[in-house]
Amino acid sequence: VLHAEVNGAGELTDRARERLFHTFGLLRQGFAGEMVVTQRVAPEKSPVPAIERLMQQLRFDYPVSLVGPITNTRDEAVAAAALARERGWERVILVSHPAHMRRAAATFEEAGLPVLCAPSPEGRYDLELLRQPEDRLAAFRDWLHEAIGYQVYRLRGWLR
Secondary structure, eight states, X not given: OOOOOBOTTSOXXXXXXXXXXXXXXXXXXXXXXXXXXXXXXXXXXXXHHHHHHHHHHHTOOOOEEEEEEXXXXXXXXXXXXXXXXXXXXXXXXXXXXXXXXXXXXXXXHHTTOOEEEOOOOOOSSOTTTOXXXXXXXXXXXXXXXXXXXXXXXXXXXXXX
């Protein structure tokens, strides 16, 4: 799960919850046996206590591993690839929001970690309809961020 962010009070943000609920479904269906989340650099708090509280409320019991500290998707890929090598994993299920999935998957693959993409639902707008101007603007903003981010990663030599 890429960047399960928490707010200042240590509670999961709405976007983090979207990703985690999607991940819980994958775990519940037996596609994976544990969850790995990434930790941003300080001063951001660890998401693990909030994730464990949420799992406790839902009566889930899955191991949660933390990798990091990270500042970007490439850091996430490198840290996850190192953990995968350490544990003998051949590939991982990558969970992030849909707009981010192309760059994230390519970055993980470039770090030597094959992925199965499992984009979480996009809760801020309906990708199928985009009826409202603010929804179209938010989707365009996400697309632009990722298009620029992909090119920046290519220029840095992180992607081919």
